[in-house]
Amino acid sequence: MQKILLLGDEAIAQGAIDAGLSGIYAYPGTPSTEITEYVKRSKEAKEKGITARWTANEKTAMEIALGMSYAGKRSMVCMKHVGLNVAADAFINSAITGVNGGLVVVSADDPSMHSSQNEQDSRFYGKFAQIPILEPTNQQEAYDMARYAFDLSEKLDTPVLMRITTRLAHSRAGIFRKEDKAQNKLAVPSDLMKYVLLPSNARKRYKLLLNHQDHFEQASNESGFNFYIDHPDKKLGIITTGIAYNYLLENFPSGKVPHPVLKIGQYPLPKAMVQKIYEECEELMIMEEGYPFVEEMLKGFLDKGKPIHGRLDGTLPRDGELNPNIVGKAMQLSVNLDDDISEIVKARPPKLCKGCSHNDAFTALNEALSEYSKGRVFSDIGCYTLGALKPLESINSCVDMGASITMAVGAADAGLVPAIAAIGDSTFTHSGITGLLDAVNSNSPVTILILDNSTTAMTGGQDSAALGKIEEICKGIGVQEEHIKVIKPLPKFHDENVKVIKEELEYQGVSVVIPRRECIQTLNRRMRAKHNKKVTQQS
Amino acid sequence: MKRDIILAGVGGQGILTIAASIGLAAINSGLHLKQAEVHGMSQRGGAVQSHLRISSEEVYSDLIPQGKADMIIAVEPMESLRYINMLNNEGWLITNTYPHVNIHDYPELETILEEIKGIKNHVALDAEQKAKEISTARAANIVMLGASLPFLEMEINQIEKALFTLFGRKGEEVVQNNLKALHAGKEIAEQYLVRH
Numbered sequence: 001m002q003k004i005l006l007l008g009d010e011a012i013a014q015g016a017i018d019a020g021l022s023g024i025y026a027y028p029g030t031p032s033t034e035i036t037e038y039v040k041r042s043k044e045a046k047e048k049g050i051t052a053r054w055t056a057n058e059k060t061a062m063e064i065a066l067g068m069s070y071a072g073k074r075s076m077v078c079m080k081h082v083g084l085n086v087a088a089d090a091f092i093n094s095a096i097t098g099v100n101g102g103l104v105v106v107s108a109d110d111p112s113m114h115s116s117q118n119e120q121d122s123r124f125y126g127k128f129a130q131i132p133i134l135e136p137t138n139q140q141e142a143y144d145m146a147r148y149a150f151d152l153s154e155k156l157d158t159p160v161l162m163r164i165t166t167r168l169a170h171s172r173a174g175i176f177r178k179e180d181k182a183q184n185k186l187a188v189p190s191d192l193m194k195y196v197l198l199p200s201n202a203r204k205r206y207k208l209l210l211n212h213q214d215h216f217e218q219a220s221n222e223s224g225f226n227f228y229i230d231h232p233d234k235k236l237g238i239i240t241t242g243i244a245y246n247y248l249l250e251n252f253p254s255g256k257v258p259h260p261v262l263k264i265g266q267y268p269l270p271k272a273m274v275q276k277i278y279e280e281c282e283e284l285m286i287m288e289e290g291y292p293f294v295e296e297m298l299k300g301f302l303d304k305g306k307p308i309h310g311r312l313d314g315t316l317p318r319d320g321e322l323n324p325n326i327v328g329k330a331m332q333l334s335v336n337l338d339d340d341i342s343e344i345v346k347a348r349p350p351k352l353c354k355g356c357s358h359n360d361a362f363t364a365l366n367e368a369l370s371e372y373s374k375g376r377v378f379s380d381i382g383c384y385t386l387g388a389l390k391p392l393e394s395i396n397s398c399v400d401m402g403a404s405i406t407m408a409v410g411a412a413d414a415g416l417v418p419a420i421a422a423i424g425d426s427t428f429t430h431s432g433i434t435g436l437l438d439a440v441n442s443n444s445p446v447t448i449l450i451l452d453n454s455t456t457a458m459t460g461g462q463d464s465a466a467l468g469k470i471e472e473i474c475k476g477i478g479v480q481e482e483h484i485k486v487i488k489p490l491p492k493f494h495d496e497n498v499k500v501i502k503e504e505l506e507y508q509g510v511s512v513v514i515p516r517r518e519c520i521q522t523l524n525r526r527m528r529a530k531h532n533k534k535v536t537q538q539s
Numbered sequence: 540m541k542r543d544i545i546l547a548g549v550g551g552q553g554i555l556t557i558a559a560s561i562g563l564a565a566i567n568s569g570l571h572l573k574q575a576e577v578h579g580m581s582q583r584g585g586a587v588q589s590h591l592r593i594s595s596e597e598v599y600s601d602l603i604p605q606g607k608a609d610m611i612i613a614v615e616p617m618e619s620l621r622y623i624n625m626l627n628n629e630g631w632l633i634t635n636t637y638p639h640v641n642i643h644d645y646p647e648l649e650t651i652l653e654e655i656k657g658i659k660n661h662v663a664l665d666a667e668q669k670a671k672e673i674s675t676a677r678a679a680n681i682v683m684l685g686a687s688l689p690f691l692e693m694e695i696n697q698i699e700k701a702l703f704t705l706f707g708r709k710g711e712e713v714v715q716n717n718l719k720a721l722h723a724g725k726e727i728a729e730q731y732l733v734r735h
Contacts, residue, residue, distance in 0.1 A: 005566050007576075030578055114577070171575040171590075171601035174566050243601065250600035324604035336606030338624050342654055344646040345620045348549065350585035351641070383583065460578075535710035 003174030008164060009034035011139045011175050012106060015146025017044060020181035022073035022101070023051040025061035027430060028459035029080030030115035031169035032108035036078050037462070048183070054456070056465045057401070057430040058083035062090040062105070069103040069159075070195060072187035074150050081109040081122050086401065086431070088125070091159070095129040096197060096205045098157040100189045102150030106162045108169050111290050111321040115458075117381070117400070119319065121290035126161040126267060130209055132216050133161045133267040134225065135242040139173040141265065145225065147178065156215055165289045167321065168243050217268050225265030228273050233258050237281030239274070240264065241294055244287035247327040251335075269294065278306065285330065286310035289322055351386055357453050357517035358384045360489035360497075362394040364515075365422070365449065367494075368501035376416055380404040380432070382424035383458045383519075384451050395422055402431025408446045409439050418505045421448040425466040426456040433473060436510070440478040445508045447501070450474075453519035461522040474512045483511035490517065540570070540692055541596070543603045545622045546589040548614035549639045553680035557612060558589045559705055560684055564697035565593045575601040584641055586618055593693075612687045614666070614680050615639045616651045623658065631660040633687050633728065635679060637667035662686055664727045673723060674716035681717045685724020689732060695725070 006014060013035045016024065026036040039045045039052040051068075055061040058079040068075035079087060084107045091105060107122035126133035134149055136142040142164065149160045193201055220226055238257065240248055241264040249255035262277045264270075278284060278298070283306055286295040292311040299308050309315040315330045316322065328335035352359050362384075365377070379385060379395035380403060387394040397407055404421035412419040423432050428450050439446055450470055456462040466473075474484050485504060487497045497515070504511035544561070548554040558574050565572045575590040592598045605624060610631040613619030619634035626632065634655060638648050655663050666682035673682075681702070688695060699718060706714045 003566055005562055005572070034578070167575055167601045170578050171573055172562060173573045173598075173601075174571070246599040246601065250604060255597070255599055323602050324600045328604070335604070336624070338605070341624065342620050344650050344654060345617055346642055346644050346646065348584075348586040348618075348642055350550065350583040353583060386583065458583075532709045532713075535712065 003176055005172050006139060006143070006175050007034055007170060007172050008136070008139050008142045008168035009108070009170070010038040011142040012146045012162065012164070013038035013042070014175065014177065015143040016076050016104070016150070017042060017048070017050065018177060018180050019102075019147040019150045020074050020183045021050055021076060021150075022183050023053075023065065023068045024076045024078065025053055025055050025064045026078040027055055027058045027061055027083060028456050028462045029058075029083050029108070030459055031110055031166045032078045032080045032083070032106060033459045033462070034169070035106060037460075054463050054465070058087040059090055062087035062094070065103060065105075066090060066094050066097070069099045069101045070189060071101065073101040073184050074103075075101060076104045076106065078106040079108070080116065081107055081120050082117060082400070083107070084122055084125050091125065092129045093197060094159045095131045096202060096209055097195045098205070098208070099153055099159055100187070101184050102153035103159040104146065104149040104153060104162055105159055106164065109163060109165045109290055111165055114166055117398070119290070121293055122161065122163045123267065123290065123293045126163065129159075129161070130213060131158050131161055132156065132219060133163055135163050135265055135267070136168060137243055137245045137263065137265060139168070139171070139175055141225065142168065143175050143177070145265070152219060156212060156219060158209075158212060158216070163242075165243060165321065167289075213268070217271060220266045220268055220270040221272050223266040223270070226270045226273060227263055228276065229257070229261045229263070231258060231260050234260060234281045236283050236285055237262070237277040238285045238287065239277065239294060241288040244289050244322055244327065247322050247324045248287060248331075250324040251328040251331055251333055264294065269297065274298070281306075283307040283309065285315065287316065287322065287327060287330070349389065351389070352383060353520050355520040356383070357489040357515060357519070358387060358451055359392070360491060360494070360517075361449065361451055361515035362387045362392045364487075364489065364494055364497040364501055365420070366392065366394055367498045368505060369420070372418070372505075376411070376418065377420045377422055378404040378407040378411065379421070380423040380427045382427050382451075384422060384424055387422070401427055402435055405432050405435035405439055405446070405448055408448070409435070409442060409444045412444045412446050413442075417445045419444075419446050420505070421446060423448065423450055424457070425450060425452040425454060425470060426464040428470065429464070429466040429473075433477065436474065436479070437477050439510045443509050446510055447504045447507075448510070448512045449501075450512060450514045452514050452516040454516070455519045455522045457519045457521065461519060461525065470514055479510050479512050483507060483509065484514070485512070486514045486516055488517055489515040541594040542592075542610070542691060543608045544591040544593070544687075545603065545608045545611045545625050546591060546613075547611060547618040547622050548587060548680075549618060549641065550584050550587045552614045552639065553677070554587060554589055554614055556705065557614075557680050557684045558591050560698055560701040561591060561593070561691070561693070563701035563704060564693055567700065568693065568697055570595060571598045573598045573601050586621060588622060610687065610690055612683055614683050616648070616655060616663075617646065620651065620654060629660065631662065631690050632658050633662045633683065633690065635666040635683055636663050637665050637679070662728050662731045664724070664731065666724065669723050669727065670720055673719045678717055678720040681720040682724035682727075685721040686728040688721075688725045689728050
């Protein structure tokens with residue numbers, strides 16, 4: 001059979017399609033976006049009638065997926081690690097309801113923060129919810145695990161968390177596909193009280209979840225994704241999780257590691273295997289991508305057992321992603337760690353594209369604010385966050401999705417008037433609407449710029465849930481119509497735009513200014529597609 | 540057979556197309572392969588790189604160990620120097636000499652080219668100009684792909700097939716221009732090797 005070349009993200013998507021998936025839901029977020037994009041693009045998925053949809057945010061995605069599972073079908077929900085914070089309420093409680101159709105939650109972590117605000121480790125969420133976690137080592141495992149995850153979910157009556165990290169998500173390799181499964185039939189749960197988490201019922205369901213813990217551990221002990229490779233040199237035993245296994249093998253010819261290795265791909269930790277390596281080896285080394293999750297568990301609070309090396313004792317760095325050289329150094333091999341580059345090589349940070357509408361919006365905002373003291377623009381997460389950097393230096397915060405509006409309200413309450421929020425169209429519908437309602441209800445003297453480029457730009461131009469709805473939403477929430485202003489962010493309208501923003505800054509209530517112009521990337525793509533279509537039609 | 544390749548450039552210059560072409564050719568030749576890409580924020584005009592690993596044996600790490608790369612293919616001269624410590628002692632640097640200046644402190648081009656000349660094994664060519672001669676500057680990445688062919692140990696017809704697959708939907712003219720760019724790059728590199 002022919003291998004197909006897939007990103008780790010795409011392998012998960014193909015695995016889910018082949019496992020009888022009925023629906024996939026997500027809010028875009030690096031490095032998870034390509035999972036849902038792949039299903040949306042897949043002809044096969046279309047023929048099978050699989051629903052693939054971008055949702056308003058991760059919480060709504062999680063709930064829609066839970067609803068599909070309730071109706072008996074297999075569903076997947078995908079997000080980046082910080083998206084799981086947004087979905088957490090539904091996620092944690094879904095462990096208590098259990099599932100009907102298989103439910104798989106994919107959370108893509110971003111150690112080293114290539115495109116993120118933190119490097120939180122989603123495995124803690126899996127442990128917090130007390131559900132099984134799968135962590136693939138390579139693209140083939142990503143495919144195989146996605147299929148297995150649905151079976152596991154239905155067998156153990158639990159959502160399953162699949163945790164990946166950036167390097168696997170965004171690295172390609174050849175994948176062998178396996179046979180295709182049919183979708184589940186529509187069927188509501190046999191127990192119609194199962195999803196009713198009234199306290200009296202929730203207590204029963206929670207006890208059931210606690211009783212299931214043994215089954216979850218048994219599944220880990222029996223899982224083919226956890227295995228022990230023996231070796232006579234037991235001075236050291238190595239436990240790896242996820243892709244750390246690859247970095248370890250890379251350091252030895254033909255991947256032959258001269259110590260026992262326990263490779264973990266499924267949690268809760270398989271106790272029998274961990275006990276075996278702990279008892280047989282004099283010291284342990286734990287290699288994991290992310291937080292020292294396994295290491296902390298094995299060390300315990302008092303750390304009185306055998307020596308355990310890893311991120312906590314400095315054998316591996318405490319933060320950032322691993323790589324072959326870092327792991328080689330931990331194994332005391334001679335590796336090249338020389339990070340010096342020629343001094344003529346200058347940093348080339350990302351920046352707003354040439355012709356980007358945000359440039360013009362921020363240039364106008366900067367001028368409108370020139371007569372006020374600095375430090376009053378709260379912003380959000382998107383391309384426009386790059387407005388913090390030179391030469392614009394227009395914004396003063398970027399914390400979490402939607403925080404711009406609410407932080408502006410808080411600052412205005414403290415007396416920082418005017419306070420300004422700058423938020424993108426997709427971020428506004430993700431988590432800004434409720435904050436705007438707070439602003440209206442307290443009649444805060446804030447000016448909110450909803451930077452509308454009509455797409456979710458930073459992640460590559462996915463549909464924006466806000467498209468064509470922003471003014472109506474603002475009006476519906478109670479922003480006064482005469483204080484909702486749409487401007488066109490172009491250099492030729494600069495003076496006009498400055499005037500509009502200035503007027504709204506002076507208004508002692510909630511005003512919304514909407515600089516609206518299509519993202520230059522989606523515009524170019526549209527034009528190119530149009531051109532290609534014309535060319536292929538002609539030839 | 541093993542080739543560990545660092546691809547370097549600026550977001551938007553098409554290094555992922557180079558990676559996809561070699562990747563497709565490798566998998567169609569029955570080789571093992573891993574290719575790590577950079578997506579997300581850095582793609583917005585920032586420095587980007589991709590690790591491409593091809594081997595007849597299983598490939599473990601998605602990332603190339605520092606100091607172990609067999610070649611760097613760079614679509615931008617300053618970016619070619621950013622990853623020089625990834626290269627092994629016998630490794631080749633294949634770089635475009637046409638600069639992409641989008642930062643205020645971009646160094647003098649002369650200084651960059653001097654430094655490239657100091658690297659033991661290198662091929663430096665103006666892919667931008669060559670691409671423009673053939674069609675548009677957009678094909679500069681494919682000129683660089685062509686320039687890497689003498690070092691790649693892969694059948695050129697596999698690479699050509701990959702370009703057909705990748706550009707087919709853009710019409711016959713685009714495919715032919717890219718094939719021209721590929722061959723032009725290959726010829727320049729071969730001449731360069733004869734001269735140096």
